[in-house]
Amino acid sequence: MKTTVCKFDELVSGKAARFVVGERAIAVVRIDDKVYAIGDKCSHADVALSDGEVITDTKEIECVRHASCFSLETGKPNTLPATQPVPVYVATIENGSVVIDVK
């Protein structure tokens, strides 16, 4: 199911935004002209990844609680203590809007 969550211009490069689609919380991150979408709940504890810092060079987001860094491309944690990935969603820009495919 594809859902439009916002206008691309509303996103700030290097920052995360939280959207709720159905029952899923999704962290949407813009880095320059690209957009990424991952599940907005750390796999280590119930913490919103969208509250964390985006690391643009490595395309990661750092959990605010224990600092695991999750890949925005694969959802995998690249650093401990988290060991499990978070969901990754296909995010596209269509006619200036950010569209997330939540299957």
Ligand code: FES
């Ligand atoms: S709650 Fe995210 S790393 Fe621990």
